[in-house]
Amino acid sequence: MLRVEGIEVFYGEFQAVSGVSFQVQEGELVAIIGANGAGKSTILRAIMGLQRCRSGRIVFRDRDITAMPTHQRARLGITLVPEGRRLFPDLTVEQNLLIGAYRRIDPAEMEEDLERIYGLFPVLKERRSQIAKTLSGGEQQMLAIGRALMSRPQLILMDEVSLGLMPKYVDEVFRTIEGLHREGVTLLLVEQNARKALAIADRGYVLETGRVVMEGEAARLASDPRVKKAYLGG
Amino acid sequence: MFGGYTLTVAINIGIYIILAISLNVITGYAGQISLGHAAFWGIGAYCSALLATKAGLPFWVVLPLTIALTTLIGSLLAIPCLRVREDFLAITTIGINFVVQAVFLYVPFFGGAMGIGGIQAPFGMSSFFWITWGFVLLCVVLDRWLVRSWIGLALESIREDETAAAISGIDVVKFKVLAFAIGSGLAGLAGHLYAYFMTFISADDFGFPQSIVILSMIVFGGIGTLRGPVLGAIILGLAPELFRPIMEYRTLIYGALLIFMMRFQPGGILGEESLILRTFRGVRQRA
Numbered sequence: 001m002l003r004v005e006g007i008e009v010f011y012g013e014f015q016a017v018s019g020v021s022f023q024v025q026e027g028e029l030v031a032i033i034g035a036n037g038a039g040k041s042t043i044l045r046a047i048m049g050l051q052r053c054r055s056g057r058i059v060f061r062d063r064d065i066t067a068m069p070t071h072q073r074a075r076l077g078i079t080l081v082p083e084g085r086r087l088f089p090d091l092t093v094e095q096n097l098l099i100g101a102y103r104r105i106d107p108a109e110m111e112e113d114l115e116r117i118y119g120l121f122p123v124l125k126e127r128r129s130q131i132a133k134t135l136s137g138g139e140q141q142m143l144a145i146g147r148a149l150m151s152r153p154q155l156i157l158m159d160e161v162s163l164g165l166m167p168k169y170v171d172e173v174f175r176t177i178e179g180l181h182r183e184g185v186t187l188l189l190v191e192q193n194a195r196k197a198l199a200i201a202d203r204g205y206v207l208e209t210g211r212v213v214m215e216g217e218a219a220r221l222a223s224d225p226r227v228k229k230a231y232l233g234g
Numbered sequence: 235m236f237g238g239y240t241l242t243v244a245i246n247i248g249i250y251i252i253l254a255i256s257l258n259v260i261t262g263y264a265g266q267i268s269l270g271h272a273a274f275w276g277i278g279a280y281c282s283a284l285l286a287t288k289a290g291l292p293f294w295v296v297l298p299l300t301i302a303l304t305t306l307i308g309s310l311l312a313i314p315c316l317r318v319r320e321d322f323l324a325i326t327t328i329g330i331n332f333v334v335q336a337v338f339l340y341v342p343f344f345g346g347a348m349g350i351g352g353i354q355a356p357f358g359m360s361s362f363f364w365i366t367w368g369f370v371l372l373c374v375v376l377d378r379w380l381v382r383s384w385i386g387l388a389l390e391s392i393r394e395d396e397t398a399a400a401i402s403g404i405d406v407v408k409f410k411v412l413a414f415a416i417g418s419g420l421a422g423l424a425g426h427l428y429a430y431f432m433t434f435i436s437a438d439d440f441g442f443p444q445s446i447v448i449l450s451m452i453v454f455g456g457i458g459t460l461r462g463p464v465l466g467a468i469i470l471g472l473a474p475e476l477f478r479p480i481m482e483y484r485t486l487i488y489g490a491l492l493i494f495m496m497r498f499q500p501g502g503i504l505g506e507e508s509l510i511l512r513t514f515r516g517v518r519q520r521a
Contacts, residue, residue, distance in 0.1 A: 048401060049400075050397060050400075050401075069400075069405075070397075070400035070401060071400045071403050071404055071405045071406065074400070074401055074402060074403035075403050079401060079402075080401050082397070082398065082401065086395050086397060086398040086401075087394075087395070087398070088390070088391050088394035088395055088398065088399075089394060089395075090394060091387075091390060091391070091394060095387060095390075098387060099387055099388070099391045099399070099402050099404070100402050102384070102387075102388065102391075102402050102403045102404055147402065151402065151403060
């Protein structure tokens with residue numbers, strides 16, 4: 001479904017991603033793990049079109065999207081739950097969700113989708129007319145995920161969704177991701193919490209200083225001594 | 235019905251309300267700070283003045299032409315604004331204001347320092363009052379519709395977070411240009427009314443200080459709200475009439491007001507956290 005072929009991304013003169021290639025199949029849950037600054041978020045930003053690739057190609061459903069602007073990629077069915085959530089802080093919970101559905105405006109479907117998100121995260125329904133910035137960190141993360149789901153995406157990119165959350169919410173977020181995966185949604189996950197990410201993923205890639213150094217089935221990666229030592233705390 | 239003076243003030247305030255609503259679309263909803271809004275107002279006024287005097291077209295024919303032209307010019311002027319954000323956008327819009335004013339002043343076609351005179355409205359003061367306030371009402375209704383529509387939501391999402399808006403599939407460039415187009419089109423309407431009302435216009439009427447006045451109105455009334463521009467335009471439009479001595483220091487006072495509001499009452503005079511509402515609620519709770 002998604003094929004990334006040898007992309008290189010620079011911030012000025014600094015090379016953040018050096019020739020990374022990988023792919024995500026339909027219905028798969030793939031995790032990219034690695035230390036802080038390894039280039040994980042940059043890869044997601046490049047797939048979403050928020051960061052330009054100096055070389056390489058990004059192909060989504062046999063279509064080269066390397067030069068496509070962000071909003072058009074969103075219309076193809078790619079969405080990103082960005083690091084730090086990036087909600088619309090002064091709009092209500094429901095407005096945040098509605099903007100998520102922007103790429104296809106059909107009132108009937110919209111109602112249906114809203115109900116689905118509220119079913120998934122009942123707390124959002126309680127707070128539907130509250131301003132987004134007044135939610136707690138965990139609730140904001142639920143809203144960010146809900147907003148992404150409102151577009152009925154075919155591929156969801158998730159950037160450090162567990163970062164800075166209370167343990168209770170970390171578990172809830174991962175349960176939600178697992179649930180989406182079971183429903184058949186394709187997910188690409190970037191996580192510092194390698195243990196949890198590998199526990200739910202089908203496959204994984206290990207990133208070090210902008211390069212893929214290991215790849216394979218998640219369970220195999222999780223039991224690899226090098227991965228264990230570097231990312232799972234021994 | 236009213237005296238001539240009252241009518242003059244009422245028409246002026248009506249024009250200011252339209253201007254404030256138009257700036258609120260660009261700066262309030264879409265969050266694109268503009269310190270040069272008087273330029274779009276001026277473009278509208280000059281369009282109408284030229285079409286009326288040089289082409290000899292009647293009021294109701296000039297009106298749609300002016301709105302179409304200012305919408306077009308506003309969208310074109312939005313293009314340099316797309317590449318910059320926040321402080322740089324503010325500076326770019328100030329630049330636009332000065333350039334437009336200079337063109338009016340130095341290009342002979344626009345009447346130079348003499349301006350353009352002899353713009354005749356085909357009706358009297360009292361009719362002009364009703365027509366102006368008819369348009370005010372129309373703008374308020376349009377504004378209300380806009381803010382509740384998908385367009386309004388898209389504009390607000392851009393104000394809140396451009397990146398997140400793009401991720402949600404919103405074409406940020408398209409909607410920014412749209413905000414400038416709507417805003418300048420409405421400012422063109424205000425310019426049209428102004429030109430016919432004054433019968434004589436010159437470049438001085440549309441300078442940077444006027445842009446500050448319009449911005450003060452929406453900040454004072456509550457930026458990004460429906461009632462804000464109306465409230466701000468009425469209060470700040472009326473104040474210099476009621477307190478004649480401050481007329482001379484108008485720009486100074488508006489400037490100071492702008493800073494005060496931004497610092498202490500960012501939601502406007504009747505915003506959620508405003509002094510007035512809090513005091514009022516406090517009084518009610520004690521009672």
